[in-house]
Amino acid sequence: MDKLETAFQFLCDVGIEANRHIALKEYTTLHIGGETQILAEPSSILQIQQCIAVCKQYRIDWYLLGNGSNVLAMDEGFDGMVIVLSSNFHSIVLEDAVHVRAQSGAAIKAVSAFCAAHALSGLEFACGIPGSVGGAVYMNAGAYGGETRDVLYEAVWMDEQGALHTSSAAELQLGYRHSRFSEQGGIILEAVFEVQPKNQTEIIQHMEELMRRRREKQPLDAYSAGSTFKRPQGAYASALIRDAGLMGYHIRDAQVSEKHAGFLINQNAASSQDFLELIQQVKETVKAHSGYELECEIRFLKK
Numbered sequence: 001m002d003k004l005e006t007a008f009q010f011l012c013d014v015g016i017e018a019n020r021h022i023a024l025k026e027y028t029t030l031h032i033g034g035e036t037q038i039l040a041e042p043s044s045i046l047q048i049q050q051c052i053a054v055c056k057q058y059r060i061d062w063y064l065l066g067n068g069s070n071v072l073a074m075d076e077g078f079d080g081m082v083i084v085l086s087s088n089f090h091s092i093v094l095e096d097a098v099h100v101r102a103q104s105g106a107a108i109k110a111v112s113a114f115c116a117a118h119a120l121s122g123l124e125f126a127c128g129i130p131g132s133v134g135g136a137v138y139m140n141a142g143a144y145g146g147e148t149r150d151v152l153y154e155a156v157w158m159d160e161q162g163a164l165h166t167s168s169a170a171e172l173q174l175g176y177r178h179s180r181f182s183e184q185g186g187i188i189l190e191a192v193f194e195v196q197p198k199n200q201t202e203i204i205q206h207m208e209e210l211m212r213r214r215r216e217k218q219p220l221d222a223y224s225a226g227s228t229f230k231r232p233q234g235a236y237a238s239a240l241i242r243d244a245g246l247m248g249y250h251i252r253d254a255q256v257s258e259k260h261a262g263f264l265i266n267q268n269a270a271s272s273q274d275f276l277e278l279i280q281q282v283k284e285t286v287k288a289h290s291g292y293e294l295e296c297e298i299r300f301l302k303k
């Protein structure tokens with residue numbers, strides 16, 4: 001038995017939901033990606049520890065996936081274990097008058113709606129972000145002038161030895177689409193958000209307005225990972241791409257959205273290769289046209 005099969009058998013033996021040869025495109029909003037050797041969906045902290053431990057024991061690569069809404073998975077798939085945290089860990093609870101604790105697999109939209117239902121303000125900006133709590137903390141997701149770091153109080157996370165830590169938001173080095181987890185690893189398990197009481201009608205009206213703006217400007221019916229590129233200092237990626245004449249430009253089914261130039265979309269059957277070529281073309285054309293170097297916001301699920 002090879003090491004992947006041995007690890008898979010271990011997951012089954014200890015009762016972890018796991019499958020082999022699963023198409024990653026079914027787990028990413030870009031709808032791109034070949035098969036992962038193993039896909040595990042742990043449902044307890046112990047099970048996450050067991051997934052990591054078996055990967056370490058057999059020197060198997062692993063990749064943590066939330067809702068897959070900021071990830072490009074490669075056509076060649078992943079020769080290891082993808083650990084999906086958004087299939088479980090959905091709890092959201094009100095801890096006290098102004099603190100909401102959410103597990104990493106909960107949708108950040110659901111936390112935003114939970115706050116609105118309790119007349120608590122701060123997470124309105126996240127009402128249209130299609131990621132998980134873990135992904136929102138990892139990416140310091142933000143929109144319309146708000147960011148996760150504005151409301152994050154603390155996070156509970158696991159290091160790669162399986163030890164649990166609680167860190168204040170200040171310790172997490174949250175910056176523009178960045179957190180300590182990008183460089184130092186770690187598995188986000190829970191986030192506590194600090195929010196403020198506010199008139200519920202105002203909260204809901206604000207969220208409806210943000211959703212209206214999103215629907216008007218963004219290609220929400222297309223496969224995408226949101227904005228492909230980070231906002232460069234002093235400019236907007238979408239404006240740079242539009243001004244370089246790239247709106248609608250495509251390489252096979254990978255296309256610069258005609259609705260929002262910052263979104264590169266999969267029209268139907270784009271491969272990761274098509275998408276990578278499009279990214280490269282956009283970067284080169286924007287650089288030649290404006291001098292700006294675009295940097296990817298999306299993450300790459302690869303070895």
Ligand SMILES: Cc1cc2nc3c(=O)[nH]c(=O)nc-3n(C[C@H](O)[C@H](O)[C@H](O)COP(=O)(O)OP(=O)(O)OC[C@H]3O[C@@H](n4cnc5c(N)ncnc54)[C@H](O)[C@@H]3O)c2cc1C
Pocket residue numbers: 029063064065066067068069070071085086104128129130131132133134135136137138139140141142143181186187188189218220224225226227299
């Ligand atoms: C239509 C659309 C609109 C979007 N709009 C916005 C927007 O307005 N603002 C914005 O910021 N983003 C936006 N995004 C991008 C995306 O939704 C966010 O980046 C989101 O925070 C990613 O969360 P996720 O759970 O999908 O993470 P994933 O895509 O699954 O993962 C992203 C990264 O986080 C890591 N990760 C995920 N969960 C954990 C965890 N528990 N512990 C450790 N690491 C973890 C992954 O390994 C990966 O590196 C949009 C995407 C789409 C498709």
